[in-house]
Structures are given as C-alpha cells and as structure tokens.
Amino acid sequence: MSGRERSAAVAFDADALLSDRATRTVVCCGSGGVGKTTTAAAMGVRAAELGRDALVITVDPARRLAQSMGLRELDNTPRPVDTAENGGPPVPGSLHAMMLDMKRTFDEIVEAHADPERAQQILANPFYQSLSSSFSGTQEYMAMEKLGQLREAGGWDLIIVDTPPSRSALDFLDAPERLGRFLDSRLIRILGAPPATGAFKVLGAGVGMVTGVIAKVVGAQMLKDVQSFVAAFDAVFGGFQERAERTYRLLQAHGTGFVVVAAPEDDALREAEYFIERLRTDRMPVAGIVLNRVHRTAVPDLTGQDAAAAAAELDGAGDHGLAAAALRLHADRARVQDREQRLMDRLAAAQPGVPAVEVPARPVDVHDVAGLAEIGRALGRG
Secondary structure, three states, X not given: OOHHHHHHHOEOOHHHHHHOOOOOEXXXXXXXXXXXXXXXXXXXXXXXXXXXXXXXXXXXXXXHHHHHOOOOOOOOOOEEOOOOHXXXXXXXXXXXXXXXXXXXXXXXXXXXXXXHHHHHHHXXXXXXXXXXXXXXXXXXXXXXXXXXXXXXXXXXXXXXXXXXXXXXXXXXXXXXXXXXXXHOOHHHHHHXXXXXXXXXXXXXXXXXXXXXXXXXXHOHHHHHHHHHHHHHHHHHXXXXXXXXXXXXXXXXOOOEEEEEEEOOOHXXXXXXXXXXXXXXXXXXXXXXXXXXXXXOOOOOOOOHHHHHHHHHHHHHHOOOHHHHHHHHHHHHHHXXXXXXXXXXXXXXXXXXXXXXXXXXXXXXXXXXXXXXXXXXXXXXXX
16 A cells, blocks of 8 residues: 555545534644644635634744735734635635734733732733743743633634744643743742741741842842732732633633644654644644645656666666656655655554645745635645
C-alpha cells in the first residue's frame, strides 16, 4: 500500500468538522513556523463557505495575512472579512477576524471583577502593567480568556483559535494554572502583606529584614508597587481562577476540536506527536492533524532513481538537454517527497487513530482570500 493510500484510509475531513453545528470551538495548535495561523484563517473562510458564522482569533499574524483577508489591520475588536472571491456571489455564512490584545484582555478581566475604584488602582499599578504585558504564560492564558468571553457573548456559532507560537506544547495547556499559581504564590502574598498585619504579623520582625533586603535588590518602589497590587488584586483573584477553570473545562467539552498543525519536517512532527499525547493526557478532544507544505511529484509512477538514471543516459547521448534537466528536477522532487513520506508514515504509525490531511506546498505565500479559500477546500478534500 502506498503512502498516499495509507493517508486516505485515515483522512481528516475538515468539512465534516466545520459544517457540524455541534462544533462550537476549533483550536489550531502546533509549533511555530508550520502555517498554523494560515490554517486557522483558511478554516475560517471554509466555515463561512459552509454556512457558519465564524470568528478567527489570531495572536500575532504577519501583516500579509491581515492583507490577504482584506483588512489593513487586526486588533482586539472582531472585524468583518469579505469572503466573496473576486467580486463573486457572497458565501452563505460570515467571517470575522481579530488579533488578541493581551493587555486589553487582562484589563477587561480586572474591570469585570473589581469595583471601579479598585479596578482603577490595579490598572494604574506599574507592577500590574508589567505583569499584564510580559509575564511568561500571559499570552497563552489570555487567548483562552478571550475565547471564554466570546463564547459567552454568543455572537458567532463557531470560534477558531490560533494559539500562540509556543516553544513548548506545554505552555498553552499549563498557562492558566501557571499564571494563577504565580499570583497566589507565597512570596507574592508575603510581599503584599501590610507591615503590621497578615504574614508580617505572624512572622514578626524577621520578615521586615527580609523585605529590606528585597527592597535593596528590586528597589523600594518596586516592592511598594507589588504590595499595592496584591492588596488591590485580592478581590479579583477568585474570579480570575474561576474563569480559568471554566475555560479549561470548555476546552475538554463536546463541541471543541483541537487541530494539530505540522509540516513534514522531523522537529515539527516530533512536537506534533508530543502535543497529541499531551492533549490526550488532559482529555482534550483531538479532531485531526493538518500537514502543511507537502511536496508531491506530477508523475507519481516515475521514481527518483529511474528519473536520475534516465537523465544520466540522455546526458551521455549528448542531446535532449532540456529533457535531462526536467528529469533531474523530478528526481530531486521525488527525493523530497520520499523523505517527507517516511516522516509522515512514522507519525501515522505512532498515532494510528488520529486522522490527517495533507495540504500541498504552494509556490508562493497566500496573499488573498482566494488563496485562503483554496487551502480551506484542500483541508476538506474539496
């Protein structure tokens, strides 16, 4: 059985996932540089073609992607995307897109769970401003927080999330717990306690010496900012943790599908396999694998070895130089195809129950909605 036939036996049909009205959330995840954002956008276009009212949340799109969707910019506000190709008829559904504003989303949590005066204290606090902009895990958590907000708002029947390009697959799944653990850490609580009460009252004057040392290391103003932040953030923390847990359960629920995006490269496929195992461990529903930028030859029955031998024979005869060059080009492409197929076969053997779909390599990057639509139809084998 050929690699192509093996793939067909366990094919991932994105059309079936996207057209199913029970599917409310699709999460595209994987390592950086494998076409994850483009896949999420293409699935959004395809969902609109299938009659869904879809929203794509992306994290850090290249400018050319925003332009390919007909938008000059993407920000924290969902913006409509014109999915009609080249002035053709409108599609039955609709598509909106937005780019996550990490800090603005964090601000919205504070504003939702604190009274106006306390919220203003938190938002103006320099320590909070640093935390909400740059703390490790904040971007991953806020992507899921925004998902929870939009699901509750109910303006779309399908939300597609392009997760942050994390170094480790664990970052995305661990972010809510890690951020919550930091905010509830013993050190933060001690630093935030007033000098004559709470932890300081229990532990005595020795803590004053410790904080004196810390103040010399991080600066007295920084210590004061942390103390002010923790005192004000207490009222928000319970809601913060509750929302994190609720969103985590949402990801595990029926109606959510994780799509692991990869490319036929050794590192990308190893990370995809690891990600699948982690999703299973956390009982997250894996819908399928998208293999981007797959190379196939135009003449599948001509092996690279035979093409190279024929080219050498023509070279020896001293004529048909153009045909020899074409055969050598085919031989090179066949070698790439064979290498990619071996890697994809290894993934299929390791994950036999996970359906996969191949997206052919394109000669140029996607530059318009028509290009996204082509990829979307390839995902659905259309």
